[in-house]
Amino acid sequence: MKSIKHLLGHWLSCKDASRVVSQAQERSLSAFERWRLRMHLAVCDKCTRFERQLQFMREALRRYRS
Amino acid sequence: MDNATFTAELDAHRRYLLRVAHLQLRDADLAEDVVQETLVAALSAQAGFTGKSSVKTWLTGILKHKIVDAIRQKQRQPIIQASFDDETDLDxxxxxxxxxxxWAAPPADWGDPENALSRQQFFDIMELCLEKLPPNTARVFMMREVMELESDEICKELTITANNLWVILYRARMALRQCLEQNWFAGQGRG
Incomplete structure (x- = not known):
């Protein structure tokens, strides 16, 4: 039980995950942050979609400026 | 490239440069000045254009320096600083x-968004979405994603913390994402 609670304590909400996905475009995430984000994205289609959309926006802005 | 061709090429990017400058300076006259200086600098540095990048990329690089200079000038006026507080507070x-x-409104399915990249209309919508961002948010986002300034340069020029920067960029991305979804991916533009 203790270990489940411990894991849930590290569980990211979609709100938190979306912030981390955005910050990943500015700085390198720590190993722990990357692990936490991967755990979240593995089970969350919405945030996976969100991450792809941010990557697409970056590509669109790259095209825009070049 | 001969002179006439080169001048015509510069002129073709004028509208783009003005939009980009205006998004960061929010001052039509100042944007006009900065673009004028950029084009003059480009003309006199024509020999320096090696053709390794596109003319547009090269002009964007010159514009970047002119905009940073203009922001430094403006920064001396304290007005600009005040409105930052409203836009950096991550409630x-x-x-x-x-x-x-x-998610209260989860991201919608965008299909194959790459198709949009070949449509000029998509980029027009993107510009409109950028115009709708709050001034400082647009400024920071453009500095990062279009001028390609590094995060620490932006923090230094605007005297904001890294955390402020992340909050502003997050807000900008959330708003731009939502605007593109509503005005392009959910509408008939996608077809």
Whole structure:
């Protein structure tokens, strides 16, 4: 039980995950942050979609400026 | 490239440069001045254009320096600083999310978004979406994503913390994402 609670304590909400996905475009995430984000994205289609959309926006802005 | 061709090429990017400058300076006259200086600098540095990048990329690089200079000048006026506080405060209340941190309005399916990249109309919508961002948010986002300034340069030029920067960029991305979804991916533009 203790270990489940411990894991849930590290569980990211979609709100938190979306912030981390955005910050990943500015700085390198720590190993722990990357692990936490991967755990979240593995089970969350919405945030996976969100991450792809941010990557697409970056590509669109790259095209825009070049 | 002969002179006439080169001048015509510069002129073709004028509208783009003005939009980009205006998004960061929010001052039509100042944007006009900065673009004028950029084009003059480009003309006199024509020999320096090696053709390794596109003319547009090269002009964007010149514009970047002119905009940073203009912001430095403006920064001396204290007005600009005040409105930053409103735009950097990451309130716990965020209408995009439910109380439990789940999406209130989850991202919609964008299909194959890459198709949009070949449509000029998509980029027009993107410009409109950028115009709708709050001034400082647009400025920071453009500095990062179009001028390609490094995060620490932006923090230094605007005297904001890294955390402020992340919050502003996050807000900008959330708003731009939502605007593109509503005005392009959900509409007939996608077809």
């Amino acid at each position: 716990d209340f965020d209408p995009l999310f439910k109380d439990n941190g789940g």
